[in-house]
Amino acid sequence: MFHAVRKLGHMPALPVEESEHRSGPLLDHLARRMRLRSESVLAPLGLRPRHLVALTVLRESGGISQQALAGTLQIDGTNVVGLLNDLEAESLVERRRSPEDRRRHVVSLTTAGAKRLREAECALAGVEDEVLGALEPAERDTLYELLRRATSGRQVICAEESGDEPDASC
Amino acid sequence: MFHAVRKLGHMPALPVEESEHRSGPLLDHLARRMRLRSESVLAPLGLRPRHLVALTVLRESGGISQQALAGTLQIDGTNVVGLLNDLEAESLVERRRSPEDRRRHVVSLTTAGAKRLREAECALAGVEDEVLGALEPAERDTLYELLRRATSGRQVICAEESGDEPDASC
DNA sequence: ACGGATCGTTTGTGTAACGCCAACCATTTA
C-alpha cells in the first residue's frame, strides 16, 4: 500500500490569500456585451469595433510601426495590413515611410482620424450608459482609468525570457 | 422665494465635463489579450474561454433557463445548446427539467463544474499577472469588483421601451 | 379539447475575424 506521498511542499511563500476569482471571464463577458451594442452604433460611421481599438491605440502612441502595432494589438501582421487599409481608405490613418529605416511604415492618426474617433466615442456614450448602467459615474471613471493603465502597460513581449513554468502555484 | 430660481436659470445640468473617452475599446483590447493567453492555459483543462464565461455566469446565478442564459451571454439560443452540450459532456453542468414548466431546462453547475472552474481560475493566475502587470494587486481587486458588478447588473432587456433616440447628445 | 405559442433541439447555411503559409519587393545589414 503506497501511502499517497502528498508532495505538497506547502508553499509558505504566499503572503495574501488568493481571492481566486479571475477577471478574465468577466472582461470577456463585458467586452462582448459592449461590442455587440457598439456595432450598430458604429456602423453609420463606417467603423467596426476592431477599428476603434486600433484608432484608440494609435491615438495613444503617436506613431508606431506596423509591427509594433501588431504586437500591441496581438494580431497577425498580415491582418494589420488589412485593418490599416480600411482606415487609410478613409484617410483616418497615415502610413509614412520611416526616415531611419525606409522599410518601415510609421502609422499615425490623421486629424480626420482623431476627429472620427471623437465622434465615435461620443456616439458610444449611450451604449456605455446601457452596459455600465450598474456602475455610478465615478466608478466608470475608475474603470476607465484602470483599463487605460492596464492596456498602456508594457505588452510583455511574450514569455520568452522567463524560463520558469508558471504552474503549480495553487 | 425667487432666489431659488437663480440656480436653475443657467442650465447647471452637466456638473462634470465629459471625459469623452469610452472604455469599450479598452475593454475589447484587454479582453483580447487576456483571452489569447488564456486559451493555451485553458486547453489542458479541456475548456475554452467561452466555456469559462458560461461557467462563471452559472456559478453566479444558481440555476437559470437556457433562454435566460442566452440573454445574459447575449448569444443565440441555438448556440447555447452547443455550449451546454460541451459542458454537460464533461459533467460540469446539469440540465434538469423545470417542475413548474416542463418545457424549460434549468441549467446549473455541478460540483465537478464548480471544481473545474476553480481549477481554471487558479490556472489563470499567471495569465492575469502578465496581462494586468501594470496594475497593483489592490487595483486588480478593484477592477475585478467593478467588472463583477457591471456584469451582474441587469442586462437591459434591450432598448425597446425607451422611446427616446440616444443621438444628438454631443 | 383544440390550436397556437413557447422551450429546447437538430441541421444547415452564411459570415466575419482571425491564423498561417508562401511568394514578392524594397531596403538594410553582415
Added chain:
DNA sequence: TAAATGGTTGGCGTTACACAAACGATCCGT
C-alpha cells in the same frame, strides 16, 4: 553580394458566431 527584415498580397483553414427552418414536448387561452 548574400542574408535578413518590414510590408504587401493571395490563398487556405478554423472558430465563433447569427439566422432560418422544422420538430417534439409542453403550456395556455378560449
